[in-house]
Amino acid sequence: MNSMKYYLTEVEKSTFKGVVQKNLQAKRDIIKFMVVNGSCTLSHLSDQLNMSIPTVTKLVAQLQADGIVVDNGKNETSGGRRPNLYGLAESTIYFVGVDVKHRSINFALTDLNNKVIDMKREKRFELVNTPECLEEIIGLINEYVENLPLDKEKIMGVGISLPGRINSASGYSYYYFNWTRKPLSEFLGEQIGFQVLIENETRASCYAEYQSGNWEGVKNAIYFYLSYGLAVGISIDGKLYYGKSGFAGELGHTPMYDNEILCQCGKKGCLETEVSGLALERQMRERLKEGHSSLLSEQYNQGEQITMKDILNAAAQDDVLSIELIEQMGEKAGRAIATLINIFNPELLIIGGRISKAGDYFLLPAKSAVNKHSLSLVNKDSEFVVSRLGDEAELIGVAMLIRKRILEI
Numbered sequence: 001m002n003s004m005k006y007y008l009t010e011v012e013k014s015t016f017k018g019v020v021q022k023n024l025q026a027k028r029d030i031i032k033f034m035v036v037n038g039s040c041t042l043s044h045l046s047d048q049l050n051m052s053i054p055t056v057t058k059l060v061a062q063l064q065a066d067g068i069v070v071d072n073g074k075n076e077t078s079g080g081r082r083p084n085l086y087g088l089a090e091s092t093i094y095f096v097g098v099d100v101k102h103r104s105i106n107f108a109l110t111d112l113n114n115k116v117i118d119m120k121r122e123k124r125f126e127l128v129n130t131p132e133c134l135e136e137i138i139g140l141i142n143e144y145v146e147n148l149p150l151d152k153e154k155i156m157g158v159g160i161s162l163p164g165r166i167n168s169a170s171g172y173s174y175y176y177f178n179w180t181r182k183p184l185s186e187f188l189g190e191q192i193g194f195q196v197l198i199e200n201e202t203r204a205s206c207y208a209e210y211q212s213g214n215w216e217g218v219k220n221a222i223y224f225y226l227s228y229g230l231a232v233g234i235s236i237d238g239k240l241y242y243g244k245s246g247f248a249g250e251l252g253h254t255p256m257y258d259n260e261i262l263c264q265c266g267k268k269g270c271l272e273t274e275v276s277g278l279a280l281e282r283q284m285r286e287r288l289k290e291g292h293s294s295l296l297s298e299q300y301n302q303g304e305q306i307t308m309k310d311i312l313n314a315a316a317q318d319d320v321l322s323i324e325l326i327e328q329m330g331e332k333a334g335r336a337i338a339t340l341i342n343i344f345n346p347e348l349l350i351i352g353g354r355i356s357k358a359g360d361y362f363l364l365p366a367k368s369a370v371n372k373h374s375l376s377l378v379n380k381d382s383e384f385v386v387s388r389l390g391d392e393a394e395l396i397g398v399a400m401l402i403r404k405r406i407l408e409i
C-alpha cells in the first residue's frame, strides 16, 4: 500500500523501471488531475490523461485500495447511463502554515482543499535576527507539529511567512536569518524534517486574498498591506506582479520623509518610518513619554512593551490617543495610496494586514487623503475594500503556497 506522500514526492526517486514505474507515474498524474479538477468519471480521466479506459479503471482501483481515491457515487447531472465519480479521499494529506510576525507566531494546519483544520494564533514571541531566535522558531514549529493529532507522514510540507525580502524560488531570506550558507528554506527543512517553503508576509497574504475571491473578475488591483511593515501586492491584467527577483512592491522603503528616523532597512526617512505598526508603536511611546494620557499609560509606566495590537485594541475601546495616532497614519497612508492610484489606475484597492482591524479610524482619513491628493479622474475608478481574511491572510496564504509548490499546480 502506497501513501499519498509516496506518490507526490517519492515516485520520481523510486528505482522501479519499465511498466511499474510507468504505472506509478500514471497514478501520480491521476492524483494531480483530481487535485486540480475535483471528482471526475473514468472516461473523463481517460480522455484528459490520454490513457485507455481499462488502464484508468485498473489504476483508479489500485488508488482506491491505497485509500487515496474514493468512489463518490453517481454523477447526478448527466443523463442516460450515469457513470460513477471518483475523487480524492479527504484527510490523506495536510500542510502546515507558519506566520512569523514581529511580536507573535501563528500556526495553521490545512488539508488538500485548503480547508483550515487547526489554527493556533498569537503565541507571544519576539522576532529578532539571531541564531537563538531561529532555534526558538524551529522548536515552536516542532512543538506544534508534535501536538497535532494526526500521522506526521501525512504532512507534506511547511510554508513559513516572514517579514523582509525573500526569494521564495531560491529559498533565500535577505533580512532575517540571512547568515545560513544554504538557502534558509533548505536549512529549516533539514531541521524540522519537512519540505519547507518561505515567503515574504506581504506576498503570502496577497496570494491568499487573491485566491479567496476578493479579486474575482478584477484585473488590476493593489493590495495595501500594513502590519508591522508596509508593502503592496500588485495585480496587473489579472496576474500577480513580482518583478525580476520577486521583490516588487516594497512601497514601505520609498524615501518620503526628512525625519532622520532610521528604518529597518538601514536607510533613513522611509515611508515605513511613519506608516507601519513599528511607527505606530514608536509614536505611542513618544506621546506617552511626553505625558499624554491613554488607556495604555499604565502599561507604559510599568515598563511593559506596547504593541500595535495593544494600540488597535485600545482604539476599539475608544482610547482617544490611539484613535488620533491611527487617524494620522491613515492620512499619511492615503497620500501613498494616492500615488499608487495615479500610477496604476487600479479597479480595486484592498486594505490588508493588521491595520484592517482599525476599520474606519484608518479608512476614513485614508480615503479623504486619496481624494485630496490623487487625480479625481483616476481615483473615481478605484473601489476601496478591507481584506476579508484580515490578519489570518499570511498564515492561510503560506499554507496555500506550500500546497501549490508540492502539488506543482
Ligand SMILES: [Zn+2]
Binding pocket: 252, 253, 254, 263, 264, 265, 266, 267, 270, 272
Ligand atoms: Zn526602509
